[in-house]
Amino acid sequence: MSKHILxxxxxxxxxxxxxxxxxxxxxxxxxxxxxxxxxxEARGYTIECHQSNSEAQIIDWIHEGIESEVCxxxxxPAAFTHTSVAILDALNQVHAPIIxxxxxxxxxxxxxxxxxxxxxxxxxxxxxxGVVGYPVAVDALIDFLAAKA
Ligand code: DQA
Numbered sequence: 759m760s761k762h763i764l765x766x767x768x769x770x771x772x773x774x775x776x777x778x779x780x781x782x783x784x785x786x787x788x789x790x791x792x793x794x795x796x797x798x799e800a801r802g803y804t805i806e807c808h809q810s811n812s813e814a815q816i817i818d819w820i821h822e823g824i825e826s827e828v829c830x831x832x833x834x835p836a837a838f839t840h841t842s843v844a845i846l847d848a849l850n851q852v853h854a855p856i857i858x859x860x861x862x863x864x865x866x867x868x869x870x871x872x873x874x875x876x877x878x879x880x881x882x883x884x885x886x887x888g889v890v891g892y893p894v895a896v897d898a899l900i901d902f903l904a905a906k907a
């Protein structure tokens with residue numbers, strides 16, 4: 759198995775740091791990705807980080823991750839969490855562990871955020887920790903892989 763992790767962020771997360779900071783904080787996506795890269799590399803893993811506002815692009819990256827046999831996927835599907843059977847179908851083809859991540863706790867928010875299609879394919883769910891959830895997810899994924907090895 760590879761030691762290559764895929765981190766995917768969905769729509770509007772390119773505006774992290776500026777977008778509704780009372781919910782999502784002031785840290786930018788570039789800073790989040792740098793935290794994850796540092797965490798992964800310190801533990802002997804590499805991480806590939808992508809963000810898109812397009813559902814099709816996210817699906818294509820999941821397909822590429824399957825083909826290149828990534829060891830795990832961390833995904834914040836953002837609003838696609840609540841709408842996308844297509845992303846669920848893509849994730850259902852992944853054999854590696856999948857961590858679904860949300861910066862906020864969607865269950866404390868509007869009722870339309872309470873349902874996640876992605877959860878049906880996820881190994882684990884991290885939500886409500888703010889952007890700290892990202893490096894926590896990297897550590898958790900690596901610990902999970904080590905425990906299975
Ligand atoms: C989010 C929660 C979603 O409901 C929302 O649409 C997002 C971000 C989060 O990280 O808290 O865009 O996934």
